[in-house]
Amino acid sequence: MRNMKRFLLAAASAVLLSACAISPDGPSNESITKLMKQSFAERGVAKLDRLDQSELQRVCSEYTGKEMPKAVKEKLEQAALASVRYPADGKYLGDFSRGERIAQSGVGMQFSDAPGTVAGGNCYACHQISKQELAYGNIGPSLYNYGKLRGDSEAILKYTWARLYNAHAFNACNSMPRFGAAGILTEAQMKDVMALLLDPKSPVNQ
Amino acid sequence: MRTMTTRDRRQASALRLSAKAGLKALLIAIGLSASALAGAQPKDATEAEIEKYRQMLQDGNPAELVSLKGEGLWKKKQGPKQASLESCDLGLGPGVVKGANAQLPRYFADSDAVMDLETRIVHCMVTIQGLDRTKITARPYSGAGQSATDMEALVAYVVEESRGMKINVPQQHQKEKEAFARGEKIFYFRGGPYDFSCASCHAVDNQRIRLQGLPNLTKTEPAQKAFASWPAYRVSQGALRTMQWRIYDCFRQQRFPELKYLSPASVDLIAFLGVRANGGVMETPAIKR
Numbered sequence: 001m002r003n004m005k006r007f008l009l010a011a012a013s014a015v016l017l018s019a020c021a022i023s024p025d026g027p028s029n030e031s032i033t034k035l036m037k038q039s040f041a042e043r044g045v046a047k048l049d050r051l052d053q054s055e056l057q058r059v060c061s062e063y064t065g066k067e068m069p070k071a072v073k074e075k076l077e078q079a080a081l082a083s084v085r086y087p088a089d090g091k092y093l094g095d096f097s098r099g100e101r102i103a104q105s106g107v108g109m110q111f112s113d114a115p116g117t118v119a120g121g122n123c124y125a126c127h128q129i130s131k132q133e134l135a136y137g138n139i140g141p142s143l144y145n146y147g148k149l150r151g152d153s154e155a156i157l158k159y160t161w162a163r164l165y166n167a168h169a170f171n172a173c174n175s176m177p178r179f180g181a182a183g184i185l186t187e188a189q190m191k192d193v194m195a196l197l198l199d200p201k202s203p204v205n206q
Numbered sequence: 207m208r209t210m211t212t213r214d215r216r217q218a219s220a221l222r223l224s225a226k227a228g229l230k231a232l233l234i235a236i237g238l239s240a241s242a243l244a245g246a247q248p249k250d251a252t253e254a255e256i257e258k259y260r261q262m263l264q265d266g267n268p269a270e271l272v273s274l275k276g277e278g279l280w281k282k283k284q285g286p287k288q289a290s291l292e293s294c295d296l297g298l299g300p301g302v303v304k305g306a307n308a309q310l311p312r313y314f315a316d317s318d319a320v321m322d323l324e325t326r327i328v329h330c331m332v333t334i335q336g337l338d339r340t341k342i343t344a345r346p347y348s349g350a351g352q353s354a355t356d357m358e359a360l361v362a363y364v365v366e367e368s369r370g371m372k373i374n375v376p377q378q379h380q381k382e383k384e385a386f387a388r389g390e391k392i393f394y395f396r397g398g399p400y401d402f403s404c405a406s407c408h409a410v411d412n413q414r415i416r417l418q419g420l421p422n423l424t425k426t427e428p429a430q431k432a433f434a435s436w437p438a439y440r441v442s443q444g445a446l447r448t449m450q451w452r453i454y455d456c457f458r459q460q461r462f463p464e465l466k467y468l469s470p471a472s473v474d475l476i477a478f479l480g481v482r483a484n485g486g487v488m489e490t491p492a493i494k495r
Contacts, residue, residue, distance in 0.1 A: 027384075032391045039469030046463040050398040057396040064394045064405050065424065109399050109461045125415045137415045139407070177400040184399060 099196030276363030285335030375480035389478025430486025
């Protein structure tokens with residue numbers, strides 16, 4: 001009986017291993033990057049180096065739809081947290097009405113954008129934020145009443161800032177762009193979005 | 207059983223085209239009521255409203271006019287060799303257009319390569335008609351307010367001949383299997399300043415960007431419905447959009463560089479999506495918002 005159990009365990013782990021193993025004939029990451037570079041052309045702000053995957057992008061691609069080992073995930077999260085640069089003046093909140101405009105704007109960083117286009121945050125593409133905007137996506141959680149529910153303690157300010165700056169610090173390989181770390185939004189823009197979420201006077205917190 | 211021939215339907219569509227402006231107004235009105243509903247009512251009510259709007263669109267698809275133009279081009283003798291495309295082999299034998307796109311991309315022995323529909327049409331224009339590849343692929347997509355390009359028209363004609371056919375993208379040849387495997391990797395490839403892959407938006411059920419639904423392409427049924435409905439007439443752009451364009455514009459929003467027309471990555475990705483959609487039924491050319 002014990003032998004049988006052992007045999008079943010061994011068989012089960014063999015199946016698991018083969019499911020995880022990458023087929024020796026499957027395309028390598030290097031060959032895919034090469035193929036991608038042959039298949040795209042630089043235009044406007046979008047250069048070919050966008051196809052050189054970072055460590056984070058490579059690992060996250062590898063594990064999409066699969067369970068990631070805890071150690072791998074923690075390593076990515078630590079690196080992401082270490083990338084966060086907090087505002088030098090210690091001030092976290094800008095102007096919530098400017099923040100609302102940034103949250104609405106989906107332009108920026110596309111090859112079709114005019115040079116010098118200031119990127120938006122496009123927050124409504126994925127999140128409910130203020131109650132007035134009904135055309136919101138649902139890829140991310142609702143942020144309605146974000147500040148009202150959490151308050152504006154130093155800890156919450158720092159956590160929210162880090163979450164906008166590099167969301168992989170808390171949940172590696174989630175879908176949210178690294179608005180600070182990837183240089184999508186400026187520090188001033190990030191402060192405005194922070195105010196939209198956390199300022200008690202923001203429509204989000206009414 | 208169809209009660210009207212393809213040609214009858216196209217002519218009826220020509221009469222309906224004057225209603226196109228009305229259709230646009232309707233679209234805006236329904237778009238507004240759909241967005242109002244999103245906040246006020248449960249999600250299935252919103253979905254039902256959007257589905258109603260989709261069904262109304264079906265009643266007059268201007269793509270049929272584009273495909274009429276395409277049929278003319280297909281049968282017209284042109285190019286240095288003064289030949290028509292009627293002898294073009296789209297995979298089911300020379301001259302067979304019926305059902306061909308439901309089985310593309312596939313391996314072609316004459317080129318020793320896997321080709322999608324648009325690659326194959328260009329191949330035929332070059333080899334049969336003697337046309338210049340660079341010239342015919344220089345501007346494949348029409349701009350806003352422009353009439354359909356020759357490529358869009360030819361595509362519209364060929365895909366209409368697969369409407370109602372079962373999707374059956376082959377995985378027999380080794381190169382077809384390799385194209386699928388690369389396409390799968392490309393689907394999950396995260397890159398660019400936003401770290402997006404195709405899977406960022408297309409791997410979870412019932413997700414939306416703003417109010418736009420995102421099919422979960424990792425699941426059979428939504429993968430079938432999505433593949434079956436491209437190429438499509440985009441009402442908001444007033445244009446027939448091809449499968450190459452669909453992939454091109456997704457990558458633009460992913461913040462990747464510009465996808466080259468007929469590039470190897472595009473063919474691999476279309477092969478992956480096609481194989482995942484096998485068993486579905488083609489509805490092309492479809493009509494969309």
